[in-house]
Amino acid sequence: MSIKDNLTISTAKLIRFLLKLTKHKATSLPGKIAYKMDKDILKSLSKNTKFIFITGTNGKTMTTHFVTSILKNHYNKVFTNESGSNMIQGIITSLLDNPKNENTVAVLEVDEANLVRVSEFIKPDYVVLTNIFRDQMDRFGEIYNVYNKILEGFKKCDDVKIIANGDLPIFSYDSLKKYNPIYYGIREDKKDSQLYDLDAEFNSDGILCPNCKSILKYRIINYSSLGDFSCPNCDFHSPKIDYNIENILSMEANYSKFLIDNEEYEIQIGGFYNIYNALAAISLSKELELTYEEIYDGLKNQEHVFGRQENLNIEGKEVIINLVKNPTGLNQIINLMLLEDDPISLFCFLNDNYADGTDVSWIYDSYYERLKKLNIKEVKVSGKRKKDMKRRLEIADIFDGEIIEFDYEKDILKAISTSKTNKIYILSTYTAMLRLREVLNLQ
Structure with a gap:
């Protein structure tokens, strides 16, 4: 590292220390000041590190925590923006202690609209896409604007492996498929109607066929626009699912259990949406060739995240x-x-x-x-x-x-x-x- 890099990092660490000493949050300000001192500081902080980005509208924070909990069973050092501070300054703060001469892994929650900006400084090895739903219309606009921002980010990524929610129609568009994503989904046999004759939930986003603009029909609906979909008037349809939950064994207020390829997993938090978050984490972990035991223990021992149940x-x-x-x-x-x-x-x-x-x-x-x-x-x-x-x-x-x-x-x-x-x-x-x-x- 250069003298400028060392000075910038030392200053940011001092600010972080003083904030914690005075019982203030130290998630963004240290990184914000470091970025002002050196716009390229992320490049220095990211050497010898495998980067995993988690992005999307809902589920970023919980998926990031699931992934981090699992990877700690396999890697010696795992860094993450644990507080959910997912803009540039929060990511810089989370990497301040990343050693320059060791191989490490970083699991970063990245704001969906800022993937393009973060990717200028850090090239992710993996990107997990949770979903895109209507959110903060004043900032993001419609879901297609968010989708296009994510695609702009991928243009800056070399040899990135994408792991995407295959139950969301927008992730099956050709503009994303050209990156050969790995898909995960929930296709419970007990919900299978055999026919694509179901409508998405009322007020769902992104249910028009990208080719002919027909309204998509569903064979299985999990919630909102998530499920097994097909266009009634052309060949647009759900992708092949690489990692599938075929059976949800239990779903309670603070607990869920489910099967993937006859392997049983459980999480200590409720909600269908958190089963999706866990599935995203499992899919990534499988791609990283972690063992069943590492994944199972990481999920089961994940503690609640602030503001999430x-x-x-x-x-x-x-x-x-x-x-x-x-x-x-x-x-x-x-x-x-x-x-x-x-x-x-x-x-x-x-x-x-x-x-x-x-x-x-x-x-x-x-x-x-x-x-x-x-x-x-x-x-x-x-x-x-x-x-x-x-x-x-x-x-x-x-x-x-x-x-x-x-x-x-x-x-x-x-x-x-x-x-x-x-x-x-x-x-x-x-x-x-x-x-x-x-x-x-x-x-």
Whole structure:
């Protein structure tokens, strides 16, 4: 390394140390300052390293954690942007301790719109594509804009191996297939209708055939637009699946078990979407030729990630925190909540900062109405757009009583301690969740 590289890295490490010493987050600022000091610092930090990028709309963070947990059973040193800080500055921060003279592996969650930018500095060996759904319309626009940004990133990658969700139609377009991706999917035999006569879920994205613009039909639908699809008027159809879950043995609120090629796996977190995330991690691990035991242990021992079904004991109450940011992700969390038998309190926090997306109209594309099935004893809303959140829940008509507005930054502990139930579900957008964790002193 040059003198400039060493100075830049030492400065960033010092800033990281001081931030941690003062109990502040040290995920982005050290990398941000390092990048300002040296625009090419990532090149110096990435020598002798195998890079795995995880990108897509939903599931990046959980898939990254699954992959990291598995790879730690095989590699001596695995680096990752554990906090989910997936822009350039967060990635730089995560690599500050990467030794220059050792072979290492880095599993990096990469913002889907920034894959093209990150790829200018780091050439990934593998890229895992989770999905593309409508998200932050003010920033991304429609899903095809995101898809094209990902393709722009691949143009900068040499000999990259792509592992993609084969159940999502947009990943079967010829523009991605030319990279010869490895596909994973969920094709349970018990759901097989034999005929392509099913429609995708209401309000699904990307269900037009790219060739003739016909509406795709499905033989199996897992959720949203994910499943085994075919165009009724031309030859566009699902790809050959390389890694397939043929049977889901158990799916509970905080646990799932499933089969791949007669091998049994389990994860300590619920939700159909997390089975997809685990499958993505397994597919990558198989491509890396890891053993079944390494993969099984890595998945089973993966701990909960903050904001992803995070279960906490606060003021003697059970508090479950879930990050929500777009209709598809929220709908899957709602489906998971429907497994709940106990009476609950529901807190919904809605912000419209840049990191959340300034357009909050997506809450009207989500199935809040399904929450009527739950035994809800109280509903409270907070955040910058709490009035919009309150109105949406009033329209959903999920609660007979008054929906209360409050300031979670000042009164969250009081709201929890005085809640009418022992179990509280918090659905929060990104910046509200980060601030909530600061208020609760959760680092």
